[in-house]
Amino acid sequence: MKKFSLTLITIYLFFAITLVSIPSILAQCIDQPFPTQPNKNLAVKCLTVKQPIKKLKSQVSNNTDMLEIRFDCAINDETICAKVKSTFEEAGRIITSALTLYTQIIVNVTFREMMSPAILGSARPFRSMPLKDDDGIERLYPQSLVKQLQLTSHPEFAPVDIVADFNSLVALWFEGDPPITSKQVGFLELILHELMHGLGFVSAWGDYFPKAATPEVNDFIESENSNSKAMTVFGGFQEKAFDKYLVIFPDNVTTSSYIKELNKFADGSAFKNFDDFYVKFIASPQYLVAKEIYNHFVTPKSLVFKPSVSDKEEDWTYLETTLNPFERGSSVSHVDNMMYTNTSDFLMTYRQELGRTLNDNIGIGGNYAGGAISYKLRLILESLGYTVNYPSPFPSNETDPVTENSIPTSLSTRNFAYQSSIAYIVGIVMIINALL
Numbered sequence: 001m002k003k004f005s006l007t008l009i010t011i012y013l014f015f016a017i018t019l020v021s022i023p024s025i026l027a028q029c030i031d032q033p034f035p036t037q038p039n040k041n042l043a044v045k046c047l048t049v050k051q052p053i054k055k056l057k058s059q060v061s062n063n064t065d066m067l068e069i070r071f072d073c074a075i076n077d078e079t080i081c082a083k084v085k086s087t088f089e090e091a092g093r094i095i096t097s098a099l100t101l102y103t104q105i106i107v108n109v110t111f112r113e114m115m116s117p118a119i120l121g122s123a124r125p126f127r128s129m130p131l132k133d134d135d136g137i138e139r140l141y142p143q144s145l146v147k148q149l150q151l152t153s154h155p156e157f158a159p160v161d162i163v164a165d166f167n168s169l170v171a172l173w174f175e176g177d178p179p180i181t182s183k184q185v186g187f188l189e190l191i192l193h194e195l196m197h198g199l200g201f202v203s204a205w206g207d208y209f210p211k212a213a214t215p216e217v218n219d220f221i222e223s224e225n226s227n228s229k230a231m232t233v234f235g236g237f238q239e240k241a242f243d244k245y246l247v248i249f250p251d252n253v254t255t256s257s258y259i260k261e262l263n264k265f266a267d268g269s270a271f272k273n274f275d276d277f278y279v280k281f282i283a284s285p286q287y288l289v290a291k292e293i294y295n296h297f298v299t300p301k302s303l304v305f306k307p308s309v310s311d312k313e314e315d316w317t318y319l320e321t322t323l324n325p326f327e328r329g330s331s332v333s334h335v336d337n338m339m340y341t342n343t344s345d346f347l348m349t350y351r352q353e354l355g356r357t358l359n360d361n362i363g364i365g366g367n368y369a370g371g372a373i374s375y376k377l378r379l380i381l382e383s384l385g386y387t388v389n390y391p392s393p394f395p396s397n398e399t400d401p402v403t404e405n406s407i408p409t410s411l412s413t414r415n416f417a418y419q420s421s422i423a424y425i426v427g428i429v430m431i432i433n434a435l436l
């Protein structure tokens with residue numbers, strides 16, 4: 001199978017939507033209706049919707065759960081269905097207390113028997129929409145975030161913000177169950193992790209060409225004028241909101257700075273088909289640029305998320321670049337597993353330890369204020385554009401981060417059924433290790 005996915009679109013238009021709300025006619029939205037099939041993107045034309053600016057304050061409600069869960073439980077076990085639903089509601093409360101949400105976020109949840117117990121499930125933004133950033137670059141923003149920005153006009157919203165799809169065949173542990181066993185997955189942690197992806201903790205960068213990194217090619221657009229059914233126009237590589245803050249270290253170059261160079265490849269030109277595009281890209285000088293970026297993405301500590309709201313080096317988050325070869329779904333769209341497992345920043349590592357509950361991990365991470373949504377994760381969410389509540393005191397003013405050598409003694413005596421060498425890969429599509 002081809003290692004990259006391209007999406008057909010019927011019309012080619014430029015968008016003029018900006019964060020300061022210059023209206024446009026049509027925008028190229030990307031829908032991902034199938035969270036466990038991240039390559040199945042649908043390009044949809046989004047009309048611009050004008051919306052009066054609402055007073056932010058009047059929007060803030062008392063609601064303790066700003067996530068509206070639309071739950072389809074497709075199994076015949078009411079007890080499990082109720083536990084799944086209440087776990088989503090608990091995740092909703094955790095997210096609601098970490099963020100100031102002005103508009104409800106609608107999550108379409110399906111819980112069903114999948115093909116095999118090797119698939120955990122996933123959550124994704126249902127619709128992503130292009131917005132022109134203050135740096136002049138257009139990026140894809142998840143709908144749940146665009147809703148919070150209260151723009152005077154925006155591409156039209158889909159009926160749901162996040163789609164989540166989880167597998168009933170997996171050995172899940174729910175809050176309140178008897179002690180977790182070494183083979184069980186803490187469901188609340190899994191849901192929170194996935195909802196973070198749904199809120200926009202996800203990069204467009206991937207290995208869509210051999211040993212080379214580019215943003216996903218979403219806007220491979222069918223030419224409007226072309227009467228041949230085969231001609232397609234490439235509209236350019238496009239990052240996601242998350243990618244604005246990615247900096248290659250120690251060169252201190254943003255990944256965004258490569259986009260201009262990459263887009264010298266045939267921006268706006270027509271190709272016979274995807275294969276034609278693929279072959280021509282690999283033969284282009286831009287392929288060498290993509291290979292150079294790839295090399296950073298497979299070198300440990302080479303990629304940081306520099307939050308917009310802080311210049312301090314200790315506030316950077318190192319992203320997952322220890323996997324070589326690159327693993328699409330695990331690399332870059334997560335934090336460095338080696339560095340952050342067993343710390344307060346554990347939530348967005350690509351592996352989830354079996355036999356540990358969310359509370360176990362919060363304890364191992366040092367019981368910082370803020371719990372599962374760590375200080376650095378909050379900085380990332382704030383950079384994306386969410387209004388974030390910071391717990392007090394700031395973790396950065398407490399003790400040094402806990403390392404594997406300094407797990408609090410009160411915890412080391414607890415009887416965890418660790419099987420630390422076995423973990424689920426919590427990727428965008430999560431596949432359980434062959435070990436299980």
Ligand SMILES: *[C@@H]1O[C@H](CO)[C@@H](O)[C@H](O)[C@H]1NC(C)=O
Pocket residue numbers: 061062
């Ligand atoms: C918010 O909570 C306060 C006190 O808890 C209550 O008086 C008020 O009516 C609530 N407002 C809404 C919109 O629910």
Ligand SMILES: *[C@@H]1O[C@H](CO)[C@@H](O)[C@H](O)[C@H]1NC(C)=O
Pocket residue numbers: 033070071072108109126159160163
């Ligand atoms: C949401 O889930 C329902 C089933 O509960 C489904 O019929 C509907 O198509 C889903 N909507 C989206 C946008 O995925």
Ligand SMILES: *[C@@H]1O[C@H](CO)[C@@H](O)[C@H](O)[C@H]1NC(C)=O
Pocket residue numbers: 250251252313
């Ligand atoms: C990149 O930034 C770091 C920290 O600000 C600095 O120590 C380093 O010298 C910089 N590297 C280059 C190549 O400018």
Ligand SMILES: *[C@@H]1O[C@H](CO)[C@@H](O)[C@H](O)[C@H]1NC(C)=O
Pocket residue numbers: 337338339341342404407418420
């Ligand atoms: C995390 O802690 C567990 C249990 O102490 C240990 O087995 C594992 O090696 C640690 N992982 C890392 C990456 O430090």
Ligand SMILES: *[C@@H]1O[C@H](CO)[C@@H](O)[C@H](O)[C@H]1NC(C)=O
Pocket residue numbers: 394396397
């Ligand atoms: C951390 O503590 C120092 C000294 O106590 C204080 O000056 C600083 O403002 C604090 N920083 C944060 C982020 O709370």
Ligand SMILES: [Zn+2]
Pocket residue numbers: 193194197334349350426427428
């Ligand atoms: Zn993940």
